Amino acid sequence: MADTGWPGCAKSLKGVILDLCGVLYDSGEGDGVAITGSIEAVKKLKASDLQLRFCTNETQATRDKFVAKLQRLGFDICVSEVFPPAPAAIAVLKERRLRPHLLVHDGLLPEFDSVDKTNPNCVIIGDAAEHFSYQNLNEAFRVLIGLEKPVLFSLGQGRYYKETDGLKLDVGVYMKALEYACDLKAEVIGKPSTTFFQSVLNDMGLQPHEALMIGDDLLNDVGGAQHCGMKGVQVRTGKYRPSDEMHPTVTADGTVDNLAQAVDMILNQRGQ
Known part of the structure; x- marks a missing residue:
């Protein structure tokens, strides 16, 4: 009988999906x-018979500029392998003929150049970092509260993330503020959305049970992947907290010290 637990499940895997911030780099x-061992770990995965994709809630830069940064850090990675929320959001806007008011980082704005933003009938919120001022949040609130049918999109719903100088509040905190003020529920584009994970699986041509997600965020990476039907492994880097291993509702299929350890365990199980 096939081993469905971690790391035995690695024998039957066909693909691996990696988070980026907190897993590959801080x-x-x-x-x-770059996090120690992560550059080599990505090389090992690419040299294996597994498909590899990168699934991120990064919204402070366009996909092209974000990938260029990762390449400068030493990672073997290309644009077509990276799935951030903004391109998915643009597809939704065009499909539903929505015109957004944007509360996002300046670095992400070029991604929305092709989108009509006149007379907004929805709001998109991303990780705007220092642009999350009272004035900017209030402007987004006024757009929403003035709509007959307010629509709020959030590019991810993370609580916080780790930078080299410490933890930083993420978009989910501000999403919750607008939800509360406007008495609405945001539509999340990005992790942990099942639709978002499924779009990555579709690109790989795989079923959920054939893929494994590795991330530092227990709820959005691991929990989101498990809800979609994948296995989820958490690394003890990035935003990981020891309390994650005793979480009341989400239990990772495996917990490893870092990406390098996870990749070695996967490849050892596969005899590679």
Whole structure:
């Protein structure tokens, strides 16, 4: 009988999905810093018979610029392998003929150049970092409260993330503020959305049970992947907290020290 637990499940895997920030690197001043062993771990996965994709809630830069940063850090990675929320959000806007008011980081704005933003009938919120001022949040609130049918999209719903100088509040905190103020529920585009994970699986041509997610965020990476039908493994880097291993509702299929250890365990199980 096939072993469905971690790491035995690695024998039957066909693909691996990696989070980026907190797994491959820690963001911060300049390009940030690669996490020890992660550059080599990505090389090993690419040399194996497994498909590899990167699933991120990064919204402080366009996909092209974000990938260029990772390449400068030393990672073998290309744009087509990376799935951030913004391109998925643009597809939703065009499909539903929505015109957004944007509360996002300046670095992400070029991603929305092709989108009509006149007379907004929805709001998109991303990790705006220092742009999360009272004035900017209030402006987004006024757009929403003035709509007959307010629509709020959140590019992810993370609580916090780790940079080189410490933990930082993430978009989910501000999403909750707008939800509360406007008495509505945001539509999340990005992790932990099942639709978002499924889009990555579709690109790989795989079923959920054939893929494994590795991330530092217990709820959005691991929990989101498990809800979609995948296995989820948490690394003890990035935003990991020891309390994650005793969480009341989400239990990772495995917990490892870092990406390098996870990859070695996967490849050892596969005899590679």
